[in-house]
Amino acid sequence: MLAITNAKVYPITGKPMDGATVLIDGGKIVAVGRVEIPSSAETLDASGQYLFPGFIDPHTHVGLWGEGDGHMAYDGNEWTQVTTPQVRALDAINPHHISFADARSAGVTTVQTLPGSGNPIGGEMVVVKTYGRTADEMVLRRPSGLKGAFGENPKRLHGQNNKRTPSTRMGVAAVIRQHLIKAQEYKPENGRDIGLELTAMVLRREIPLRLHAHRADDIVTAIRIAKEFDVDLSIEHATSGYMIADFLAEAGYPVNIGPTLGSRTKLETANLTFRAAGILAKAGCRVSLITDHPFVPLTFHRLIGALSVREGMSEEDALKAMTINPALTLGVEARVGSIEVGKDADLVLWSDHPFKTRARVLATYINGNCVFEQV
């Protein structure tokens, strides 16, 4: 049993509390607030420090995308086929990859990690905690969605580089539709297909389709298809989503915005701005912030919240967009995303508010275990 005492506690689902105690036992949060500390508890005095729930990034390639590791370490896109629902991020995760250490030292304790956006249908996604010896023991939810992609990446990878369908946005939409129809007609008794099994879960609304869409028209196409097939959807990137904020809010699908701490490298990111998250939150969308690690390194995860606030988002909305909102969008809100009794003890002790430039993570806890400590 561990009692973290005297910290400024940000539960997220409630108001910040000065000098509060969080009691941890068996990997769970067992008490929060003015708490009688049992004599058996180890005590950590966190006076002057800030305690937040572990941050959650719902869109990353942690563990499966090489970073300065050379070609052989890149396992992001199974680009040899156009639709690859049969591939699983889990099978490419290297728990010892430096990106997990980056996550822990940046106070990020849960990530969804996913195949890249080269294929219109890219594969199975998984939600993992950022500490563990094997990928399997890190899993928080699997499968957590089916990745798909609109826009420039599939056009370039297949149409331009490999001279095959799709080479246009029309082609991308057609490939995705045809794939969903194939899954509708799938009969396991005629031969098992592990890819279509996953897509069938999407059609039964057990997991969402999570679609890469930057440009506003790609977002609209994603919503059109989700409605046609009556499936759940999360919109990934949505960097131009703020231009159709009312439309998005009315559609009601969650949006995972980013990567924004970068430049407008592609045509489809031409409208990139840190104002986006605040505009969409104000319009009523459930907004989560993403780094798309390694494209924005998780080391700088806190900056995407700070810059969203600088450009108009409320601090409360920004913190939600890094904690409870992604937990909801990933379907893991019963376990993580806030400091509440009964949730996993995924906690981060900061030297200062994480939106301050000089703030440092002092310690990161996952399931009550200290997995990073500032030396």
Added chain:
Amino acid sequence: MLAITNARILTVSHGEIPSGTVLVGDDGRIAAVGADVAIPAGAEVKDAGGRTLTPGLVDAYSHLGLVNQGQGWAGDDADETTDPNVAQVRALDGIYPLDEGLDDARSGGVTTAHVSPRGTAVVAGETVAIKLRKAYAADQLVLRRPVGVAAGLGETPKAHFGGDKKYPATRMGIAAILRDALVKAADYKPEKARDLKQEALLPVIRGELPLCVIAHRSDDIITALRIAKEFNLKLMLLGCTEGFLVADLIAEAGALVAAGPSLAPRGRQEEREVGFHLPATLIRQGVKTAIVSGHPHLPAQYLNIAAGLAAAEGVSDADALRAVTLTPAEIIGVADRVGSIEVGKDADLVLWDGCPLEVMTRVAWTMVEGKVVYAC
């Protein structure tokens, strides 16, 4: 005459003035700075409201205007990759003054930038220092031309040329091409036939302008030091990711360093050690070190945040601010004009609504030569 009053002035060259005035002449230069400056009759007054005034930021390594925002391939002119020696190309000819990247940079308080070709070619072309004036012709932006000649070592030329089964495919080949280019330029006889490729390297060979070497791995940095010594060159290192491993040797050689970007992914193998330990170590070692954006690698508007993150790694606030103002101005040879708030220098000024090293701080306005080029 313009008077900016009631400002907390961080001069960079002469410390802080808790509450003071800056007078800007009609020539766009700073006419007076101080706590007690008499405001001439008829001067326009701009009340800073107690906010913080710094010199405009200077970015010692960028591709501003060469890689246009949101244009993809069509707007990328940073890299003439068709030959390993393209000394004859000039950054000036690729700069698009209407690129949104320049507006972004102004919004982050950047007023001067060193613009370099990317360095996929081993000898990559002439670099230029620009002012982020509001202008529509690249020539109207020029502050100093040329600043130096860019060169690229390591993985980028190796992957590009070697990947196409062309020379160079190794670091040995890259060094040989660089030496050959310098030898050829030294032997150049213009009276036989004028050759822009050789001409561009002449000021470098004479030691008048630096060779600006983009190098990341420590052995590539050492190769740059070796070749500079062989040919008695002035050396500026750009990028310099593993420079912290050989900081003493860089200091000993007297090389200038445009370090970073450190707020960046570990893209290539040679960049795997990326981080703010780089500027922290170099500055501690006494190397003349600028903190840079490498725009668009890190968009230039986040240069102040990069300086802040260096401060978080132990660089003093004053040194961190100097590393994005006066030091880069010295490195690119324009410190007589920019980099600090001093009488006679250009009135390139930024007003911040808080500490310029804080991520949440906004720029209220950015001024180049007395003219506001961005206002919040």
